[in-house]
Structures are given as C-alpha cells and as structure tokens.
Amino acid sequence: MNMPAIKTEPATAIVAPKTPGASAPAATPVVTMTPKRPPRSEKYSKMAKDTAVRVVPPLIVIALLMLFWELVCQRAGSTLPPPSRVFKDTKELIFDPFFDRGGIDKGLFWHLSASLQRVALGYSIAAIVGVALGTLVGQSVWAMRGLDPLFQVLRTIPPLAWLPLSLAAFRDGQPSAIFVIFITSVWPIIINTAVGIRNIPQDYRNVAAVVQLNPLEFFGKIMIPAAAPYIFTGLRIGIGLSWLAIVAAEMLIGGVGIGFFIWDAWNSSHISEIILALFYVGIIGFVLDRLIAGLGKIVTRGTSAG
Amino acid sequence: MQAYLKLDHIDKTFTRGNATTEVLKEINLTIDKGEYVSIIGHSGCGKSTLLNIVAGLTDCTNGCVLLENREVNSPGPDRAVVFQNHSLLPWLTVYENVRLGVDKVFASSKTRSERDAWVMHNLNLVQMAHAKDKRPSEISGGMKQRVGIARALAMEPKVLLLDEPFGALDALTRAHLQDSVMALHQKLGNTILMITHDVDEAVLLSDRIVMMTNGPSARIGEVLEVPLARPRKRLELATNPGYLKCRQRVLEFLYERHRFVEAA
Secondary structure, three states: OHHHHHHHHHHHHHHOOOOOOOOOOOHHHHHOOOOOOOOHHHHHHHHHHHHHHHHHHHHHHHHHHHHHHHHHHOOOOOOOOOHHHHHHHHHHHHHOOOOEOOOOOEOHHHHHHHHHHHHHHHHHHHHHHHHHHHHHHHHOHHHHHHHHHHHHHHOOOOHHHHHHHHHHHHOOHHHHHHHHHHHHHHHHHHHHHHHHHHOOOHHHHHHHHHHOOOHHHHHHHHHHHHHHHHHHHHHHHHHHHHHHHHHHHHHHHOOOOHHHHHHHHHHOOOHHHHHHHHHHHHHHHHHHHHHHHHHHHHHOOOOOOO | OOOOEEEEEEEEEEEEOOEEEEEEEEEEEEEOOOOEEEEEOOOOOOHHHHHHHHHOOOOOOEEEEEEOOEEOOOOOOOEEEEOOOOOOOOOOOHHHHHHHHHHHHOOOOOOHHHHHHHHHHHHHHOOOHHHOOOOHHHOOHHHHHHHHHHHHHHOOOOEEEEEOOOOOOOHHHHHHHHHHHHHHHHHHOOEEEEEEOOHHHHHHHOOEEEEEOOOOOEOEEEEEEOOOOOOOOHHHHOOOHHHHHHHHHHHHHHHHHOOOOOOO
C-alpha cells in the first residue's frame, strides 16, 4: 500500500516549479525532495543473496559428501550403512523422539535431555568455581605460586581417568558423571579467568582506588567486566570439553543418556542408530558453543573496544 | 597563611633486586587553596611519580603529603585524578562512568535523584551531557578527556590532579580543552596540580610553574610565578611581554640549564 504514495510525491515535485512561474523556483523542489530509498523488493533480494552466499556452499559440500558416502557404502560387503539405509533404519527415532517405553527404551529427546541436564549442572558448578578460583589466582601472587603448578598438572588428566575415582567416592553414576563434567571444564575457565584478571590495565585499578571501591564492588564493577572477554573464552572451551566428556562418561555409567544410547546401539549392532546419535551430538555441541559465544558477545559488548 | 596542600620532604626510591634508583629527592612544595600549579620537566624526571604520590597511588619512601594539615597516604576522592589516557571504563556509558564515583562519594549525603542531577550538572560543565548514553569507544579523544574531567570534578575533590591531561590530544582539541579547564578553574575555584611537558600550556594555565631537574634524584629546580591576570586569553597573551618572559624563563631552564640527557 505504501508504494504508490511514495511514487506520486516526486511526480508532483517535478510539476510544482513549472506552474507558479518565478514565484519561488528554488524553494519548492528542495522541500519536496524525498530521500531515495531502495524499493523493498530490492532489499529482500539483497538479503536473500547474502544468505545464499553463506548457505549454498556448505549445502553443496554436504550433498557431495553424502553422495560419496552413499557410493562407497552401497557395495554388498560394506561394514557401514549408506545414508539411505541410515535414514530407513532410524525413521522411527527421527520422527518420534518423545516415546518412552520405560527403562532405557526411550526416544532420543529423553537421552539428549538427560545428557544436557548433567552437563548443565556440572558445567554451572565449573563456571562458578572456575571464575572464583581464577580470580583468586589472577589477583594474588601467592595463590598463583601455590595453585598454578597444581592446576597445570591436574588439567592434563584425561576426563575419563577421573571416573573410577569419582565412582569410588560417590558410589553412584549420576554424581560421578556430573563430577567428570565439572573437572573437565573447570581448568580452561580457571586459567583464562586468571589471565584476564592479571591483564586488567593498571588504569582501571587506579580509577577504582581513587573512587575507593571496596573489594566486592571492585570485583563486580571492574574485574568481571574487564576480564569478561577472557572469561568467556574459557567458558567456551569449557562447554566444548564438557560435551566431549559426557558422551564418554555415560558410555561407562549407563542409564539414560546419549552416551549410553550410542554404546547400547553398538552392543545391539544398530550402526544406523549410532550414526544418527553422532549427528545429534555434533549439532548440540555446535549449538552449545554458539550459545556461550553469543552470550559472551552480549555481555562483553563495548569491553574490547578502547 | 597555612598551606592547603603540602608536600613535605618527599623522597622516592625504587628498589628492584639489588639495584635502587633514587627518583625524587627532597621535594618540598606548598600549594594554596584555589591555586593552579603546574609541574614541568623532561620525561623520566619523576613528575608522574610525584603526582601518583600526591594521589596516594604510589607510596613515598620518605616525607609525607599533607592536605589541610592531615597526612594522606592512600588514594581517595578528595584528590581526584584526570589520567593522561582518560581511563574511562569501556563497558560503562559516559553517564555511568561519572555516576560510579558520585555513587561512592555521595552515597549517604545525596539522594538517588540528587546524585543523578549532580552527574548531569557535571556533564553539563564539560559540555558532554548530549553524549551521556554513549560508550567511550563511540566518542572522540577530546570528548573522553572531557568526561574524565567531569568524573574527577563530580567527586568534589579538594585537589584536582591532572596527569598530562592533554598529552594524547591533537593541537586544536588541546587548545580547546585548555580553554575549558581554564574556564572551569575560574568558575569553580578548584585547587589544581597539573603535570605537563608543554611550556605554553604551563604558562597559559598556571599560577605557578614548578620546574624539575632531570632524574635520577630529581629535585625542584625552580618555581616560577606567572603574574598574568585572569581570565587569560590565548590570543592576547601571544604578544604579552609578561607571558613571553615567563615562557623564556621556562625554556631556558629546560633547554639550557637542565638539558635532557638521553638515557642509555
């Protein structure tokens, strides 16, 4: 409905100076000038083009890979199913992720949500503990000297190596899995936070000193925002690691969870189900990473720019 | 007359391992209320260290700083600093940067709305009220420094400490900001201690110029009174014999008697 209105205006503008003769030849065309705005259809087509530039190449690559996979695995004696078989075998799982027949015979949604809950809990504890310890280590030279060597050694221990120990301590699968998530993701958070705190410019400390912020205000108003880019780097590495660790941990502890789903599928030789589960694990890992990155972008807006 | 701010026999030595460097030696200086004092000297002579000692950001080795006859040895809003590189917190808006100090200093003496009005009043003083919701990265260098000045002024300091406040600015912006500071000093009557290495700036703005000898062991070489009437006008002073004489004195001190020796 807007289009005709905009179009008529310039038309009258051209007519106007002709009719009144010499009364105000300079003023009228200036007043009626409308800023040239590209038509809406043009804007949409530009947007579509931009999206296509980003979406089309990966789509082509995926299609080619699928084709390659299909061709390689179609042979009679191939050990892995081609994509068409995967789809046929797992149709039920794909289209009905919410079924629940008791025990561990549940839809993929329930497995994934169980895994995500463990990660959410373990990762949240890691984030809180990691930022707190990182602040301590970044702020106090003595804490750094005392704790840093310990961290450097502990962080190299593979996540699964912690599992037997935590099973011995907790005597239950659930808290052990959560502990493994925690211990896996806490190190990058600690180390990055410490670096961020150590790198707070002296100027900001001076400002805080002149204004006489107390330690708590200094923590909340200077340290956290100033170190936020570093903290979020640590958080992002942490979420990736914890998603890596959960699958491995769940394979061992059993119960509901995507890790055990994969193990169970392997035991019953449902190779197609494994491939479907891997697809979901990848997508969710990607989404988690983007989520933390996006959160970081919102929180640290303005911080990095001087 | 009793001294308002008094620097009493201040020495400063830095120790790193076995090596000790004496930076400042026997600094004595008294500043009256409402006075504008500049400290000038070659780079590395310890003038910034001296300002940090007055601000309480650095401890002095010997001697003390007295403000209204009370010793001050830790930083506080009564000696607000305008930093050379503005030091605004980039995650806060212009308004919030000023508000941070105001909220601490007037936590009990002003209500919430009074504090808000006070922040806006100070932003108006430096003509920055229009940018109150902008972040420091969105405004120019001169504007950032204005906000830095507003933040310091808003704390109602007894002494305003300026650490080469115009050093990072281009010549035109610098002149403009110098005029603003002069006008503010005229209007509010603050006591100001400024570090500078610009001779014209020192003569134009100050009541007295403290000239420091070269380090190590920098001392106060000479204190020059600037007997020019206020308000001062940049253009008129350019040909004023009194101004030229002062300028000459400072230049002689800096470039003849205490030439800058290139440090290895």
